[in-house]
Amino acid sequence: MTKNILEKPQQITFDITDRCQMQCVTCSKWKTSAADVLDKELTTQEWKDILVKLHNWLGDGFWFCFSGGEPFLRQDIFELAEFANSLNIKVASMTNAFSIQHLYERIVDSPIESLNISLNAVNNPLIHDESRGRQGSYEKTINAIKELTRLRNEKKSNLGINIATIMLPENLNELIPLVEFVTKNKINGIMFQLLDDKESFHGYIYQKDCKTGSYKMPDELRLKYQNMSKRAIEVIDRLIEMKQVGHSIYNSYEQLEAMKIFFNNPDDILNNIVCDVGRTNFAIDPYGDVRLCFNMEPVGNIKNILPEEIWVNEKSEKCRQKTKTCKMYCRLLNCNFKHNFANFNKNFFQKCMNKLIRMISGKA
Numbered sequence: 001m002t003k004n005i006l007e008k009p010q011q012i013t014f015d016i017t018d019r020c021q022m023q024c025v026t027c028s029k030w031k032t033s034a035a036d037v038l039d040k041e042l043t044t045q046e047w048k049d050i051l052v053k054l055h056n057w058l059g060d061g062f063w064f065c066f067s068g069g070e071p072f073l074r075q076d077i078f079e080l081a082e083f084a085n086s087l088n089i090k091v092a093s094m095t096n097a098f099s100i101q102h103l104y105e106r107i108v109d110s111p112i113e114s115l116n117i118s119l120n121a122v123n124n125p126l127i128h129d130e131s132r133g134r135q136g137s138y139e140k141t142i143n144a145i146k147e148l149t150r151l152r153n154e155k156k157s158n159l160g161i162n163i164a165t166i167m168l169p170e171n172l173n174e175l176i177p178l179v180e181f182v183t184k185n186k187i188n189g190i191m192f193q194l195l196d197d198k199e200s201f202h203g204y205i206y207q208k209d210c211k212t213g214s215y216k217m218p219d220e221l222r223l224k225y226q227n228m229s230k231r232a233i234e235v236i237d238r239l240i241e242m243k244q245v246g247h248s249i250y251n252s253y254e255q256l257e258a259m260k261i262f263f264n265n266p267d268d269i270l271n272n273i274v275c276d277v278g279r280t281n282f283a284i285d286p287y288g289d290v291r292l293c294f295n296m297e298p299v300g301n302i303k304n305i306l307p308e309e310i311w312v313n314e315k316s317e318k319c320r321q322k323t324k325t326c327k328m329y330c331r332l333l334n335c336n337f338k339h340n341f342a343n344f345n346k347n348f349f350q351k352c353m354n355k356l357i358r359m360i361s362g363k364a
């Protein structure tokens, strides 16, 4: 049984479009055809209505994050941010920073308080460009980070600028330099994402319910993790040391340790962490469908059902039950992990830690 007293969600996402101008090798969202979705996306007024409904339910001061697809492809993102601000709702956004050169001033002057910019390498532009599938994206992203930081400082704005980096086989030697870059340039912080199955990052317009209970990691992905595991564990250890001396790495120590366990044996994570998204996440897709888990069926459409009713309806309860037998690994992603460390089997965690320590010291 799900805990009787259900708290309100803490991780609210507005995936305002499935559309994207990149072609990231890790993601399938860019395959969404604009022609398939443009007349189906919620209008500005519909998103405003949603903000009002959420505010009626959650009150002042809650955060939500614009994501997608690429959220800055929606021209009304600033209007929506202003409207949210007028309701005392706090706004964050993700971006690939590819097409925002003309928007720097507007972003800094807007009520967006936290901007998470995706960057997969700092020393080798090719690694970033190849992972994002578009030449020239490194240059644009670095320029966006530097210009936004400069403007933010000049205008004494409170905009938080953060970097989001996927841990790939190709960029493991870039992770430490990325942290150094963040510290040197007074960027607020960096968060590392475990590479997930790209099928989890799909256009919602095409999605059917993934068979989360019988999911099997594709062989190719499992091999990728195996090949990068030794170096990944070394690098994560160094990240932990850097965090300890004050570098601004947002991942918790617990998450970094869990990533090490994952690289040692992904299935150890599966057997020992129950995913908690059903009690924490509330993600609204471009068409108004709400999901607690991005790989499961929607639990209701917020255009015609109040969010507080969706949160406790039968479909949400069914989804919460399904999370208990889920065989997917995305519970380690930032948007899913931070709330569920309490669900980690602590004895098992200690055993894995001891095993890793023995392995690293050559006594395994």
Ligand SMILES: C[S@@+](CC[C@H](N)C(=O)[O-])C[C@H]1O[C@@H](n2cnc3c(N)ncnc32)[C@H](O)[C@@H]1O
Pocket (backbone or CB within 6 Å): 020, 024, 026, 027, 029, 067, 068, 069, 070, 071, 094, 095, 096, 116, 117, 118, 164, 165, 166, 193, 194, 195, 196, 197, 198, 201
């Ligand atoms: C789906 S994107 C949406 C926002 C925006 N388009 C961007 O790229 O920042 C959100 C985040 O997911 C990351 N991401 C994409 N594919 C991923 C994967 N297979 N595993 C983990 N993170 C992934 C992106 O790098 C980005 O930081």
Ligand code: SF4
Pocket (backbone or CB within 6 Å): 020, 021, 022, 023, 024, 027, 028, 029, 030, 068, 069, 070, 096, 132, 201
């Ligand atoms: S990760 Fe972001 S930028 Fe890349 S294809 Fe997906 S939505 Fe687009």
Ligand code: SF4
Pocket (backbone or CB within 6 Å): 212, 275, 276, 277, 293, 294, 295, 296, 322, 323, 326, 327, 328, 329, 330, 331, 336
């Ligand atoms: S691990 Fe969590 S977020 Fe991922 S599919 Fe399973 S229940 Fe959903």
